[in-house]
Amino acid sequence: MDSPAKAPPHRLLTAVLCLSGIVVALQHTLVVPLLGKFPEILGVGYPSASWLVTITLLSAAVATPILSRLADMFGKRLMMLVSLATIVAGSVLAAVGGTFLAVLVGRGLQGLASALVPIGIAMLRDELPRGKVAGATAMMSATLGIGSALGLPLPGVLYEHLGWESVFWLSAVAAAALFAAVLAVVPESAVRTRGRFDIGGAVLLSIALVALLLVISRGSSWGWTSGYTLGAAAIAVLGFALWFPFELRVSLPMVDLRTSARRPVLLTNVAALLCGISMYANMLATTQELTMPASTGYGFGLSVLAAGLCMTPAGLMMVVFAPVSARMIGRIGAKYTLVTGTAVLAVAYVVRALCNGSIPLIIGGAMFVVVGTAIAYAAMPMLIMGSVPITETASANGLNTLLRSVGTAISSAFIAALLTTVTVEVSGVRLPALAAFQLVFVAAAVAAAVATAVACFIPRVEAPADPVPDDEERPEELVVTGTVHGSGGEPIRHAVVTVLRTTGEPADWGRADNAGEFTVVLPAPGPYLVITGADGWAPESQVMELAADSERPRVLLTRRLSLHGRVTAAGEPCAGAVVSLVKASGEYVAATVTGGDGSYELAQPPSGRYLVTVLAADRRTVTRHVAVLTRPAAVDFELDHALQAVR
Numbered sequence: 001m002d003s004p005a006k007a008p009p010h011r012l013l014t015a016v017l018c019l020s021g022i023v024v025a026l027q028h029t030l031v032v033p034l035l036g037k038f039p040e041i042l043g044v045g046y047p048s049a050s051w052l053v054t055i056t057l058l059s060a061a062v063a064t065p066i067l068s069r070l071a072d073m074f075g076k077r078l079m080m081l082v083s084l085a086t087i088v089a090g091s092v093l094a095a096v097g098g099t100f101l102a103v104l105v106g107r108g109l110q111g112l113a114s115a116l117v118p119i120g121i122a123m124l125r126d127e128l129p130r131g132k133v134a135g136a137t138a139m140m141s142a143t144l145g146i147g148s149a150l151g152l153p154l155p156g157v158l159y160e161h162l163g164w165e166s167v168f169w170l171s172a173v174a175a176a177a178l179f180a181a182v183l184a185v186v187p188e189s190a191v192r193t194r195g196r197f198d199i200g201g202a203v204l205l206s207i208a209l210v211a212l213l214l215v216i217s218r219g220s221s222w223g224w225t226s227g228y229t230l231g232a233a234a235i236a237v238l239g240f241a242l243w244f245p246f247e248l249r250v251s252l253p254m255v256d257l258r259t260s261a262r263r264p265v266l267l268t269n270v271a272a273l274l275c276g277i278s279m280y281a282n283m284l285a286t287t288q289e290l291t292m293p294a295s296t297g298y299g300f301g302l303s304v305l306a307a308g309l310c311m312t313p314a315g316l317m318m319v320v321f322a323p324v325s326a327r328m329i330g331r332i333g334a335k336y337t338l339v340t341g342t343a344v345l346a347v348a349y350v351v352r353a354l355c356n357g358s359i360p361l362i363i364g365g366a367m368f369v370v371v372g373t374a375i376a377y378a379a380m381p382m383l384i385m386g387s388v389p390i391t392e393t394a395s396a397n398g399l400n401t402l403l404r405s406v407g408t409a410i411s412s413a414f415i416a417a418l419l420t421t422v423t424v425e426v427s428g429v430r431l432p433a434l435a436a437f438q439l440v441f442v443a444a445a446v447a448a449a450v451a452t453a454v455a456c457f458i459p460r461v462e463a464p465a466d467p468v469p470d471d472e473e474r475p476e477e478l479v480v481t482g483t484v485h486g487s488g489g490e491p492i493r494h495a496v497v498t499v500l501r502t503t504g505e506p507a508d509w510g511r512a513d514n515a516g517e518f519t520v521v522l523p524a525p526g527p528y529l530v531i532t533g534a535d536g537w538a539p540e541s542q543v544m545e546l547a548a549d550s551e552r553p554r555v556l557l558t559r560r561l562s563l564h565g566r567v568t569a570a571g572e573p574c575a576g577a578v579v580s581l582v583k584a585s586g587e588y589v590a591a592t593v594t595g596g597d598g599s600y601e602l603a604q605p606p607s608g609r610y611l612v613t614v615l616a617a618d619r620r621t622v623t624r625h626v627a628v629l630t631r632p633a634a635v636d637f638e639l640d641h642a643l644q645a646v647r
Contacts, residue, residue: 010128014136016181017120018143020080023087023174024117025147026154027056027110029283030167033155033304041164042100047221049100052107054217057409059111061213061402062206067115068122068398069254072391073197076123077188079394083113084179091172095165106168113175114405117143118397121381125393126189126477135326138378142318153308160305191477191521193391195252195513202254204246208239209402216409220416251493251514255399256392258494258511264387265396267458268380271338272400274451275376276407277414278345281444282352282369284415286362287311289437295426298434300359310363317370325378334382335458341376342452348372349445353438372448377404383458389510390521391479415440478522480546482553484512484532491516492557495534502527502543522546536561536604561604563628566597567614569639573598577616577639584609584625604628614639 031038031052038049063083071079090109093102117140124136158166214232222228247253259265290307292299302310328337348368355361381397388396422436484495495512499520507528510518522528525547533539538559546553563581567574579600581589589610594600605628613623614637626635 010132010136012185013127014124014132014139016178016185017123017136018139020084020178020182021117021120021140021143022147023171023178024083024113025143026171026174027087027113027147028060029147030110030155030171031107033153033308034159034164034167036304037159037164038103042103044100050221051104054214055104055108056111057217057405058210058213059108060114060405061209063112064115064118064398064402064405065205065255065395066202067112068118068401069202069395070197071115071119071122071394072193073195075188075192076119076126076394077182077186079119080116080123080182080186081179083116083119084175084182086110086112087175088172088179091168091175095168095172110171114401115398117141118381118401119394121385121397122394123186123189125385125390126191127187134329134378134382135323137381138322138325138329138374139319141377141381142322142374146315146318153305153312156303156305156308191390191393191479193252193519194481194517198247198250198252198254201243201247201250204239204243205254208236208243211236211239213406213409216406216413220413220420255395256388256511259388259392259396260399262387263457264383264459267454268338268383268387269400269403271342271376271451271454271458272380273403273407274447274454275342275345275373275380276404277411278342278349278407278444278447278451279369279373279404280408280411281349281415281440282314282366282373283311284412285419285437285440286352286366288419288432289356290359290362292431293426296424296431296434298356302359310359311366313363314366314370317367318374321371321374322378325375328375329379329382333460334379334386335455335460338376338379338383338458339452339455341372341374341379342448342455343372345369345372345376346445346448346452349441349448353441353445356434356437376451389519390477390508391510391519411444414443418443478525478546478548479519480522480553481517481519482555484516484518484534484555484557486537486560487556487558492534492537495532495537495555495557497555498531500529500531502529504529525550530555532557535606562601563604563610563612563626563635564599564601565635565637566599567594567616567637567639568598569616569620574614574616574637574639577614580613580615581605582611582613584611 035049035053038052039046042049067079067083086109090106093109094106097103097106121137121140124140125133128136155167158170211232215229215236219229244257247255247257260269287307290300290302290310291304294301325337328340348365351368352365355365380400384396384400385393418436418439419432422433422439423430424433484492484497486492493512493514493516495516496509497512497518497520498509499507499522501507507522508520510520512518527543527545529541530544530553531539531541532555534557537557538561540555540557544553567577573596575594575596575598577594578591579594580591581602583589589605590602592600592602607628610626610628611623612626612635613621615621616639620639622637622639624635
């Protein structure tokens with residue numbers, strides 16, 4: 001496309017993407033201040049009205065990994081437009097429907113747009129020079145806090161002056177305006193992965209996630225031992241039990257579990273879950289603390305609107321510390337930025353637990369919490385993008401965002417349980433005690449402290465070097481798809497292909513699917529060092545000239561690794577002996593028979609501990625413990641001193 005939208009100014013592109021993130025984050029808190037009003041407005045009970053929050057959480061959990069993966073496959077701009085369109089449709093339906101069902105369905109449609117943030121982060125990586133990515137990513141991550149903070153006071157103001165429908169009309173107008181802005185400003189990224197969408201994995205993950213989040217979010221109202229809760233828990237366990245092995249077998253999984261299990265990605269996602277638990281305590285508990293009546297001995301009796309306005313300075317801290325976080329990432333790296341952010345978060349919650357005597361102290365403590373959140377959230381996408389293939393940046397960030405959302409759901413359920421359990425009686429009414437809020441903040445501090453410990457074990461991730469200066473436009477990247485085959489022409493599944501520049505700097509890496517195909521994204525045509533490895537094969541390396549018009553690269557692995565050796569008896573070859581291989585834990589692996597010279601060969605199994613047993617024709621046996629590593633294993637046997645088998 002040669003339109004001006006092909007290369008928009010960096011600031012304009014970043015602004016449009018960040019505004020999209022703010023609108024998405026706004027959807028999650030949009031109806032929270034009005035939950036007490038909706039039973040009367042819509043003619044339902046409060047338990048039913050609370051589903052207006054739950055349904056958005058559920059639809060977001062389903063949509064985030066699915067739309068993020070679709071963005072990697074079919075286009076990030078396209079999926080951003082789809083996400084914004086669901087906000088418009090859901091908001092209009094809720095505003096004009098006039099019934100609880102219409103508002104419920106509308107809220108579900110609004111939640112489908114949650115993937116906009118991880119997709120936007122991946123788009124920033126694709127379009128901006130490397131030096132601009134950290135700052136823009138930090139700001140995009142900050143939109144989660146900014147939108148959520150706006151969602152507390154804004155609905156109250158609109159409701160008071162324009163009615164409850166205006167809350168949804170504002171959301172519809174904002175999303176429609178951003179839809180037009182994305183069409184005009186955001187180019188479609190050329191970085192895509194290939195293949196078919198993993199429908200089976202999407203269905204299984206959606207069922208498991210919905211069941212899990214129903215347990216977390218509705219367990220307290222249903223009863224933790226009720227049939228609904230136990231049934232949903234059983235479905236969640238079964239769903240995940242089926243999903244994990246399915247994703248390991250499918251050719252192009254929706255979530256690449258092998259990549260997700262890499263230490264930088266796994267630990268960053270664990271930290272994201274813990275940060276989600278910790279962060280949400282500030283937003284949810286602080287507003288409730290401020291609205292508690294003065295008769296409790298610690299409350300201030302503020303209205304919901306006033307309490308929401310008190311949280312606005314905390315939300316602004318996200319904006320202030322986004323550029324600070326970017327500079328920290330540039331100077332000390334994403335890992336230590338995450339460690340700093342989670343440590344600040346832990347200390348801030350200790351302050352929140354101890355300082356509750358005045359509104360300024362509470363506001364200051366809440367601001368301190370958001371500072372830590374802003375720093376931590378800015379670092380996570382950089383750690384993820386530095387550890388996954390470029391073609392998987394949206395889906396990998398989508399999983400990270402999903403785990404943050406699961407963390408907030410856990411936090412919400414935990415806070416609700418504490419505030420309804422640790423109570424005091426005031427004028428015949430049971431209200432949360434001050435100790436309940438203090439316990440919430442202590443628990444949040446513990447979660448942040450554990451996240452800090454987890455972050456300390458994340459390996460330092462070095463982002464691939466960018467040959468383009470920070471102040472120049474990024475040229476269109478080269479997407480290369482190749483194949484990995486064995487010497488017999490058979491495709492080698494799950495082979496890992498790493499591409500380096502000839503100067504030794506990393507460019508990208510990819511994993512071959514079941515057909516042996518892999519995709520990598522390179523900064524420019526030229527010679528590259530291609531290193532390929534796969535279980536059971538000796539690694540290969542070669543320099544390839546890669547360009548847009550070059551032949552599809554074909555990598556050949558020629559040497560199979562094997563577990564081999566020779567069996568002798570009294571120095572003579574022992575032909576026809578059965579050689580068996582079992583795992584140290586007892587599972588059968590393979591067996592073969594020695595040749596005329598006493599030699600045998602088995603395909604090398606994955607690394608681990610095994611038992612190799614020889615059974616000779618005269619029923620003598622001998623067994624050895626073998627530790628199989630990545631190099632070919634040789635195990636020779638001499639039967640002279642073997643014990644005679646029981647006849």
